[in-house]
Amino acid sequence: MRSSLVLVLLPLALLAACNRTSEAPAAAAPATVAAPATVEEAPSGTVAAAPVGVSDAPAPGEHTTFDAKGFAGTFGDAKSAVTFTADGAxxxxxxxxAAKAPDTGTWTLEPDAHHIRLDPNAKAEEDRVYELVNNDELHAADGQVLRRTTQ
Incomplete structure (x- = not known):
């Protein structure tokens, strides 16, 4: 008797499972869109002096109007010479x-766009900062003046 009951109920269960309603599914709720973000302008005022130490400046010519290729070259005075490459070395x-190999490292344009920072590869040496007077002249804080040399 039980087996006949199962045989009768099984097709009914299958028919009930396959029976589809003609109702359309409910429409999905519309997505909400956030209001556009607003950006406040920085307050105008005095600009803090550039800190001495590690620079947050972009690489030469990166995100600035500074022409690193035009600046690249050799600058010097009677005691020293610095050769800058357009790729920041x-x-x-x-x-x-003079008795040892030349100092090497990377250079960057400071955020104020008026100073060049030399970051030596030898970490025992301190960074040097030069004021960019123009593309042909640099001034150090100690009074040293480096001018573009012709080769």
Whole structure:
């Protein structure tokens, strides 16, 4: 008797499962869109002096109007010479290091766009910062003036 009951109920269960309603599914709720973000302008005022130490400046010519290719070249005075490349590398020779290999490292344009920072590869040495007077002249804080040399 049980087996006949199962045989009768099984097709009914299958028919009930396959029976589809003609109702359309409910429409999905519309997505909400956030209001556009607003950006506040920075307050105008005095600009803090550039900190001495590690620079947050972009690479030469990156995100600025500074022409790194136009700036690249050799600058020097009677005691030293610095060669800048457009890719941000430099090589410095001076009388004090004439017996050893030239100092090398990377250079960046400071955020104020008026100073060049030399970051030596030898981390025992401190960074040097030069004021960019124009594309042909640099001034150091100690009074040293480097001018573009012709080769």
């Amino acid at each position: 430099y090589s410095m020779t001076s009388e004090s290091v």
